[in-house]
Amino acid sequence: MKNKEIKILLAAPRGFCAGVERAIEIVKKSIIKYGAPVYVRHEIVHNKHVVDNLKKIGAIFVEELTEIQDKTRPVIFSAHGVPKSVPIEANDYKIEYIDATCPLVSKVHRETENLHKAGYHIVLIGHLNHPEVIGTMGQLPIGSIDLIENEKDVENYVLEDRNKIAYVTQTTLSVDDTKNIIALLRKKYPKIKEPFKEDICYATTNRQLAVKNIASDCDMFFVLGSLNSSNSLRLVEVAQQSGCSDSMLIHSESEVPFDKIQNCKIIGISSGASAPQALVDNFINKIKTKFNVKIDEIEIVKENIVFKVPAKLN
Numbered sequence: 001m002k003n004k005e006i007k008i009l010l011a012a013p014r015g016f017c018a019g020v021e022r023a024i025e026i027v028k029k030s031i032i033k034y035g036a037p038v039y040v041r042h043e044i045v046h047n048k049h050v051v052d053n054l055k056k057i058g059a060i061f062v063e064e065l066t067e068i069q070d071k072t073r074p075v076i077f078s079a080h081g082v083p084k085s086v087p088i089e090a091n092d093y094k095i096e097y098i099d100a101t102c103p104l105v106s107k108v109h110r111e112t113e114n115l116h117k118a119g120y121h122i123v124l125i126g127h128l129n130h131p132e133v134i135g136t137m138g139q140l141p142i143g144s145i146d147l148i149e150n151e152k153d154v155e156n157y158v159l160e161d162r163n164k165i166a167y168v169t170q171t172t173l174s175v176d177d178t179k180n181i182i183a184l185l186r187k188k189y190p191k192i193k194e195p196f197k198e199d200i201c202y203a204t205t206n207r208q209l210a211v212k213n214i215a216s217d218c219d220m221f222f223v224l225g226s227l228n229s230s231n232s233l234r235l236v237e238v239a240q241q242s243g244c245s246d247s248m249l250i251h252s253e254s255e256v257p258f259d260k261i262q263n264c265k266i267i268g269i270s271s272g273a274s275a276p277q278a279l280v281d282n283f284i285n286k287i288k289t290k291f292n293v294k295i296d297e298i299e300i301v302k303e304n305i306v307f308k309v310p311a312k313l314n
């Protein structure tokens with residue numbers, strides 16, 4: 001018999017963003033238009049459930065175009081964006097490609113190119129080896145853009161021409177950590193040129209604010225998402241930094257830590273921008289099998305952004 005009551009504070013907004021919705025739609029519509037299989041370069045978005053579901057309807061995931069066995073089939077570039085060399089390579093192979101890069105990542109690409117044309121040396125704040133970082137750095141010739149990951153990197157950074165420097169950022173960073181890095185860069189390079197409009201995207205910002213808003217009221221905090229999802233990992237850090245030290249990433253409902261939840265009165269739940277709502281529902285349903293659950297959704301802002309799929313898929 002269930003006799004313990006658990007209150008769940010559900011952060012909103014959470015889960016899919018407009019860029020992820022668009023990227024998944026592009027894969028589905030491509031399969032309808034071209035038939036199966038279609039290739040996808042890299043996980044379309046960083047979530048295993050999404051990838052597995054798309055595999056079932058005919059998507060084949062590869063890391064590089066060289067792995068594509070049937071080059072008469074189209075290939076889709078993931079939401080994270082690709083270096084300039086990738087579409088060139090696709091053209092060389094005569095592979096038709098559809099670009100599912102999130103428009104907000106493409107905005108950073110264009111910004112980077114324009115700054116380079118205007119003679120700026122560029123610093124990219126981001127995480128080493130993340131595909132978005134590889135894509136953004138790959139918009140420019142080697143040596144014209146440097147990666148800064150943290151405050152220590154700023155301290156160690158050396159640039160001779162201190163007047164022509166600009167920064168851009170990865171879209172899914174921690175808003176607060178990035179502010180600190182930017183403050184240090186400004187101190188070291190007072191003339192550093194800033195992006196016209198913030199590069200960290202609306203979805204990342206809103207999801208972090210929603211978690212920040214409730215984390216200190218929670219005994220534990222769970223973020224549904226995959227281990228390679230940058231924005232999901234940042235949400236766990238935000239929950240920890242905002243007063244809920246016992247915060248963790250959860251891949252699926254098979255990982256519910258009942259023994260720990262047993263000791264909680266209030267738990268918080270959110271999900272990364274690439275995590276389907278079904279994961280949150282399944283997680284809550286699993287908790288309901290052992291506890292009486294009361295859910296309170298705390299929404300800090302309504303999102304109504306939609307990105308169109310490329311016209312050729314309609």
Ligand code: SF4
Pocket residue numbers: 017018019020079102103104105171172201202203204231273
């Ligand atoms: S998290 Fe932001 S940048 Fe990434 S796909 Fe979503 S909207 Fe685009």
